[in-house]
Amino acid sequence: MNLTEYVNNVYHNTVDVSMPAFGPELVICATIVLMLAVRLFNWGRRVDVSYLAFAGAIVGFVLALYGPAERTEIFTGMLVYDKFTLFMRAFLLLFLILFVVLTKLSGIPDREDGPDIYSLVFGATLGMCLMSSANHLFMVFVAVEMASVPSYALAGLLKGRRQSSEAALKYAIYGAGAAGVMLYGISLVAGLLNTAHMPTIALELARRYAEFSSSQLMVLALASLMILVGLAFKLSAVPFHFWCPDVFEGAAAEVNAFLSVASKAAALALLLRVILGVGAVPPGVADEPVAVQTAPRQHLADGALYVMAQDPAVAAETSGRGREEAVAQLTPVRNYMGWLVAFVAAITCTFGNLAAYGQTNIKRLLAYSTIAHAGYMMMAAPPILTLVGLDSSRAHDAAAALALYIAIYLFMNLGAFAIVAFLRNSLRSEEIADYAGLVHRAPWVVICFSIILFSLVGLPPLAGFLGKFAVFAALADGYVVASQAGVSASHLLWLLVIGGVNTAISLFYYVRVVKVMTIDPEPESRTPFSVGVFPVAYVVLLTIPLVVLIFSWNFLNEWTLQAAAQLF
């Protein structure tokens, strides 16, 4: 392959294949540039950029709804573009729209800060879109950084507040440390396996697993632990959660909403990408006969680079052997990751729920609740890993459970933080004790907040139950299928029990907030206030799905099933 051909290939791949699939991300970029550029002009200073941001988010969301039906690797295998990408991107951009509306209603940021803040948020969202479609460990790192760096600045959004600056600094230091460790892990993997392209890693592992020496295995295990550190930091999983309560307490509630929903969703998507990228073989990677490989390849290689990057010997060997065999070879890899994630999930969930008990600040309480929910959501990963090798349609169900949980989680946490933000504007306080008797003053807000909190507990008929039910169902399914196949999967049963126990213990601290708002008497010193019509309408609109989804969530279920169907 000479240089011209190479350049042509890259050009074709970028312009004809990758760019069309990359529309929403490009719209986000364009919006950022526009928002920053408009300030250069005098007339532009008078423009309220939140409308620009809103328009950009809407255009991006609409574009994100459409996409090709098949799994495609774009940008020479750096990103993967499938239904799950589509789902996550639509999710992130929908969140972005709601977020812009929230900031407009709550008045943070002011007009002066607007362009800065929105470009940071959009930049972070761009990084999250990349996280949810990463297909290459290098991209994993870049995307995580891209999402994190703007978040550090966002945490310090409230200028001049010591707590806020402290939060930003803490976040940045933790983030830098975690990123460094993750990069080290990535370099170990790449050095040992000669590639950082995840499907190739999977094939390499499948091919060479049996011949690895124990020291090589040790290095691999270490590298995977290090990569997990980076992911755990984004997920705020125990023991890398320390930043979370402090940052949440210091940062504005709006930023918390962003960090706890978008960032967490993207981190979970990335977790899936990594564990499935390394632990399973996606369709179309290794199941083709050798002859086809030399011809221009449709799904993969439009990534011409990728074809070169892949060792021809590997390609020839794996293609003949077929995908299923490769998947079977990866069983120990999946078991290792499954136990690891299960362990972290159990600890995270339990710790988050227990630590939330003592909190008096609503944002800290919700921070621990976020940690606990990250644990519940991570519980969906081990059954996927167990089921991949046994029954892939069941594994798809399990992945869909995670997507369902994420989708419902958006409404719960965005709603909760929106209410905290509105109440902060009215009460000038974020202490739970100051919410006493609020039901008499702002009944709709309190009703919505109560519904959201009970939904976070996972109480039927509220939507939070559906997510939890789906994840628990995935655990039960994984255990039953595994035990019928004669595979030991007791960790799934334990996770199910731990998840159940956690649901019961989490009740206490959520209900405490509800109790303060509804049952406790109102302090006489409280000055009258009004939350406003639009904020209440916003909160009610976010709460309605939590109540009515139980009547018909089939569409959501089928949507997430579609999203999961192309994951592996």
Place this chain on the structure above:
Amino acid sequence: MTAALFLSLIVFLPAAGALLLAFIPSKSHNALRGFSLAVTAVVFLLTLGFFMPGWQGTFDTAQAGMQLAFNKAWIPSFNIYYFLGVDGISLPLVLLTSFISLLAMGASWSITKHVKGYCILFLLLETGMLGVFVALDFFLFYVFWEVMLLPMYFLIGVWGGPRKEYAAIKFFLYTLVGSVLMLIALLMLYFNSDLREIALASDLFENPQAAVSWEELHLSPQVTERVTTMLQPHADQFVAIRAGEVDMPGQSVHTFNLLAMAAIGQHTTQYDDALLFNWTLQEWAFLLLLIGFIIKVPSVPFHTWLPDAHVEAPTPISMILAGVLLKMGGYGIIRICYPICPEGGYNWMWLVCILGVVSMVYGAFAALAQKDFKRMVAYSSVSHMGYVMLGLGVWSVGMVGGLNPFNSDYWNMGIKGAMFQMIAHGISSAGMFFMVGVVYDRVHHRNLDEFGGLFGRMPVYTALAIGIFFAGLGLPGLCGFIGEVLVVLSVWNFSKLLAVISAGVVILTAGYILWAIQRVYLGPEYKGPHGEALTPMTPREVSIGAVLLIFAILLGVFPYHTVLRYMDATIDRQVDDLTEWTERVKHPSLEAQPEQQARATVPPTVAVVLAPVAPANVVQNGAVDDASR
């Protein structure tokens, strides 16, 4: 009106009423209460429609299976269906619910704080309660079961007494723990279920030896079609598939259908996989579900939420709590635990019976020791619900080993006694709480030692109250007697010791009730606080009390015509099914086990003499073995 519309209307009319209440201004208290009362009255009238002859909604007492059942797709991608129906077990409870709700709403005029919120939550609660009794899809059942939690938490927590917050959260936490256990059991049962096997065992494919009627499972047409398309092409191999020689074609079809789950539990081995500690799934599921349900019953040792909740709850909510909510535990055990996990039911039968008897004795002694009138009534509920547990447990007990001649008539009697006890207790305990509430509204204390002499001040009230307390005591001729006597009689054949104890509890019951009557109603004059407030009952109060007393008498005098007639066929059928299961599955396995042990322990010479001839026959003659399968 179709069955689907009729049942859905009964369940969701209160919720719709709650929505409408939001549009009534919160200042107009009487309009809010009146509207809510009208809604509960309409729901009650609708439930009376079951008795109206000659239309689609008529309940046929001769029919044992589900009636008015319908099954609509809800979340087909998760095999969840909107599946409602009534049979002889649920019908009396549905009526009890709508009846008690009506009376409790009538007793709600004493609520003056946040009336709007109260009425909305009350109606939502009624939807949840009715839904539990008619839901036949396990998921749907679970959702309804939980729907009651939130309204109940607020109804106790906002409108309750001094320690309302503690009582409300305690109630919430206990029930939530129970329902989490139920959720785990539900998921394990769901993922182990497979309709294909039950389809082959049923009459779906012209099966000469069909043990199950596919029609009676009321599966939705989509499911039937899915199973048929999966299996029909392999019709020529059915015999081999049934024998396990050929693998089942297609993928497993899970189900939440309670009837199908029961068929699976009784006719297949899908729930027999060993789990932790080598207990089978049936045993685990039975235990988890049982804990979930007996928290609600409540039974010792999970009863401690009840006295607190009752004492703190406002009067109408206490009526609902005692009259309806406790019955859900018993209903769950009879509808879900035993039919789906007969193996668990058999192996844990002593646990159930002993818990029942302990609750009876403990509840009665605790009631004797109470100084608080309402707390005494609350403990009497613990004691009385113990009869329900005992009756349900006895049900599977009459057949231990080969020693007692196996006679399912006693189960039948026990389970009917338990069901009757649930209805009777629903009437009498709601009445007792109402009577306590009437006097509490006037004098604002419940201290038993400070009452006395109410007879002179409130003669009508005292007459009604004494009647209702006698019904709770179990005086012959009143409703409490029938259930107790049926349960105690059925226990005799199983365990004479338990029978003697449970009969003895009647004396304790008489003790605390008569003593309470003496301390509250009799005596020369009332010397406690607020004596001036002891005004005669209002007509509204009299009508509620009188209706309850009339029903207490009617149920006591005509037990068959008022209650038992409706449940006979269904309970007979369920007991027959489980008897059949016991003889087909459990007895052979029990007989096999002791024999093996006996062979190991008894010297060989004796073993030769004692060895039964029949098993040898089976071994020699393979054809017999095949046919029996």
